[in-house]
Amino acid sequence: MSKVTRFINDLRTKENTISCTFKPWPKNWGCASRLNRQYCLLSCLGNIAYYQLSEGCVDNRTRYLQLLDTYGITQAKSAELIAAVTARPCSVRTVRSWLNDPEKPSSTPCPDYAVANLEKAIEYMQRALARRAES
Numbered sequence: 001m002s003k004v005t006r007f008i009n010d011l012r013t014k015e016n017t018i019s020c021t022f023k024p025w026p027k028n029w030g031c032a033s034r035l036n037r038q039y040c041l042l043s044c045l046g047n048i049a050y051y052q053l054s055e056g057c058v059d060n061r062t063r064y065l066q067l068l069d070t071y072g073i074t075q076a077k078s079a080e081l082i083a084a085v086t087a088r089p090c091s092v093r094t095v096r097s098w099l100n101d102p103e104k105p106s107s108t109p110c111p112d113y114a115v116a117n118l119e120k121a122i123e124y125m126q127r128a129l130a131r132r133a134e135s
Contacts, residue, residue, distance in 0.1 A: 060110035061099060067118055075099065081121035082114060090114075 058066070068078060075095045083090040098114060100107035 060112060060115050061102070063115050064110050064118065065099060067115070067122065071122055073118075073122075078118055081125075082117045085117045085121045085124070086113070 064078075067073065068075070073081070076092045079090045079092045079095045082095075094108075095114075097106055097108045098110035102109075
């Protein structure tokens with residue numbers, strides 16, 4: 001059994017959430033079977049992504065907004081924090097474009113590094129405040 005077959009079978013057995021018509025193919029099938037396998041794998045991975053989104057996983061924009069609300073950080077301060085952690089410039093306008101309504105033409109998708117570095121900056125700040133409280 002190939003790795004792909006095992007992967008798909010494992011996905012099928014997990015609560016029957018994946019609907020895929022993957023079947024092992026004979027080795028003598030040609031290019032069409034390879035394309036069919038790729039299509040099936042991509043459709044299964046698409047289903048996984050859909051179920052992760054529907055189970056409460058959030059996109060980067062929503063997570064970034066949650067961090068700002070939870071810790072009372074302004075967009076300008078978050079740009080400063082990201083610039084400090086990454087040692088690369090990050091403007092307030094860039095942050096606004098990440099958080100802007102996705103339907104608007106001026107919006108850009110919020111990248112993974114923005115959320116990760118904002119979380120890292122918040123962690124650094126919390127450690128610094130804890131050290132200051134100890135002394």
